[in-house]
Amino acid sequence: MIKFAQAARIALGSIGSSKLRSALTTLGIVIGVAAVVINASLGASFNQFFADEVSSVGSNFIIAYSKQPNLFYDNELEIIENTPGITGISPRKMMSGELNYLSETKNVDIVGVEEEFREIQDLQMEEGSFLTDKDSYAAVLGYDMANEEFGRKISHRSTVEIAFRQEDGTVVKKDFKVKGILQDSKETIVGGDGSTDLLIFIPVSAMNEMAGEQDYGAFFxxxxxxxxxxxxxxxxxxxxxxxxxIPDRDLEKEDVKPYEIFNQADILEQTEELGNALSSFLLVLALISLFVGSIGIMNIMLVTVTERTREIGIMKSIGYSRSNILSLFLLESVMVSFLGGTVGTAIGGSGAYTLENILKLPPVFPLALIEIGVLVSVFVGIIAGFYPARKAANMNPVDALRYE
Known part of the structure; x- marks a missing residue:
């Protein structure tokens, strides 16, 4: 039985005798393994990013969203509030209105909420404080609304005029004291309100009073x-x-309900599915690269076997067995692939880190990816090298020695 050290020395000698060909053969594996590592790292980063985004806009939230006007009132608010396990609730209503500050008027999106909304959505204050249930005509401004929209800073002690147009066309205006400014944040509020930076929050009771309405758009x-x-x-x-x-048999039929409910767990599950779908797509591309690389190794190994036909004949004539020849050429294939896998893993890790920085994703590189990169390359080497190695092992020594 040929010793491993001897087989490795012969395999390395063969690889080193044709450095350019070996390098080109390795390139396919480098690209394939790098693609696998980048894909796995990016997939983990996307999943972490989505989880962080959902967590950043609130914890344990449940949102009931009305699909039609005049659906949610105080009765529905009490139903949800009295559900076991609910620790806080705020109605939410969004309307377009006008904001006037120092004789300059802008069309803005205004959100009517109650005190608990800040905790549910984890809103952070830059200045002042958020609304309380005791406030009537108080407002909290998003960061950009307070600092950029009017070309000057609106402090949390300023007074602004807010106007709503009722259904009959009547315009109702009221002065609101700016109670607080939210921190700069590009994150989106779950529920479709957009970024907090350009929003204005006022008590929902004041909004309904000015608009001449009593309903709510959603409950958080x-x-x-x-x-x-x-x-x-x-x-x-x-x-x-x-x-x-709505009868119990229709509870699972979303199109029957005049409202929609979603929660943090559902959104996390959906974002994870999205991340997995993206990872699967990228994985297919990576596997195609690996397949092409394995074909390259097989072709080069077949050429190597042909070129070394007389050498194989000599080996067999001096006592090398069929299994010795098989192991020798299989080891050479695995070593070429292993080298490509090692380089590919390093390049893949660097590439993933670079892409994650460019895309502003949290850097995630599980150490298991190193093992995956190496094991994948060894597996590819075995699969791609088996046929050429078997061909070499099955050669007739007499015919091999006669080969010119």
């Missing part, structure tokens, strides 16, 4: 723990469905 609630979010959300769904006369 908080569950008592992440583990119970989905269960509590389902309970809220069942209670609202009964309230609107």
């Amino acid at each position: 609630a908080m569950a008592n723990s992440p583990e119970n979010v989905r269960q509590i959300s389902d309970e809220v769904d069942e209670r609202l469905a009964r309230n609107f006369g």
